[in-house]
Amino acid sequence: MSESVDARPSSRVRPHELPASLRDPILVNWIREPLDDAVDRRRRVIVPPAAAAMGTPVSAYQGALLAEAGHADTVFMMGDNPALPAMPERPALRDFFELRFSNIARSHLPQSAKVARENGLDEKVIMACMLHDIAIAGLLSANHGYWGAQMVGPYVDAEVAWAIEKHEALRYFPDESVGYTYPQAYVDYFGPDYDPPEYIHREHQAARRHRWYMTSRLITINDVYSFDSAAVADFGEFEDLVGRNFRQPAEGLGFDGSPVAHMWRTMIWPNNFL
Ligand SMILES: [Fe+2]
Numbered sequence: 604m605s606e607s608v609d610a611r612p613s614s615r616v617r618p619h620e621l622p623a624s625l626r627d628p629i630l631v632n633w634i635r636e637p638l639d640d641a642v643d644r645r646r647r648v649i650v651p652p653a654a655a656a657m658g659t660p661v662s663a664y665q666g667a668l669l670a671e672a673g674h675a676d677t678v679f680m681m682g683d684n685p686a687l688p689a690m691p692e693r694p695a696l697r698d699f700f701e702l703r704f705s706n707i708a709r710s711h712l713p714q715s716a717k718v719a720r721e722n723g724l725d726e727k728v729i730m731a732c733m734l735h736d737i738a739i740a741g742l743l744s745a746n747h748g749y750w751g752a753q754m755v756g757p758y759v760d761a762e763v764a765w766a767i768e769k770h771e772a773l774r775y776f777p778d779e780s781v782g783y784t785y786p787q788a789y790v791d792y793f794g795p796d797y798d799p800p801e802y803i804h805r806e807h808q809a810a811r812r813h814r815w816y817m818t819s820r821l822i823t824i825n826d827v828y829s830f831d832s833a834a835v836a837d838f839g840e841f842e843d844l845v846g847r848n849f850r851q852p853a854e855g856l857g858f859d860g861s862p863v864a865h866m867w868r869t870m871i872w873p874n875n876f877l
């Protein structure tokens with residue numbers, strides 16, 4: 604075990620038993636003290652969403668964070684978090700890539716699209732590659748294929764959304780007839796003995812019988828599992844493709860009244876208390 608791992612507090616120590624010197628930094632991560640850019644000089648508390656806090660030491664601090672708002676100089680974070688770049692009034696897909704997504708996601712998605720383009724694939728497949736992990740990039744990692752498919756559903760061809768949803772299951776299962784083997788990255792991530800849950804096996808079987816199977820399979824084939832940040836690709840290279848294959852709403856993503864507008868608003872204001 605490396606030195607840096609040894610230096611971390613043991614996970615067997617319950618959070619409330621940690622010395623104050625370790626507890627306080629945990630709280631500090633979620634409380635934004637007023638900085639020069641805070642017009643009203645109030646502290647702003649970010650309460651991490653349940654899906655992020657559950658099962659982690661942070662859940663032990665929910666009560667303490669809620670109590671903070673009782674101070675006269677403290678409110679919960681609502682609206683723009685000054686730590687994030689401001690979004691335009693009518694955000695487009697490109698704004699989410701450039702102003703919200705992490706560096707890894709910002710390059711992983713265009714990299715996969717680039718590989719698909721170099722392989723001479725259909726625009727629908729390239730578009731699906733460009734969006735396949737969009738939920739990990741901006742919203743949630745667990746069930747990312749399903750979240751991602753819903754997020755883009757109103758704006759892309761039904762086949763693209765379907766392919767994004769099904770890549771969730773297909774990536775676990777080799778299809779040697781088209782050259783897809785189980786990714787070494789997953790052996791590293793999940794261990795050599797990982798077996799996905801039963802519903803994923805069922806989803807895979809059903810997807811293989813579907814007429815759009817190959818579109819989704821091609822996402823897994825063109826997925827760049829290396830996450831090599833040196834392999835440069837960015838959104839700009841696919842601006843035209845996105846223009847042809849993504850129906851950008853005039854009101855901006857998040858404000859078009861679509862059934863998924865709230866997902867885009869959550870990425871605009873990810874720290875809103877409610
Ligand atoms: Fe994925």
Ligand SMILES: [Fe+2]
Pocket residue numbers: 711715735736826827
């Ligand atoms: Fe991916």
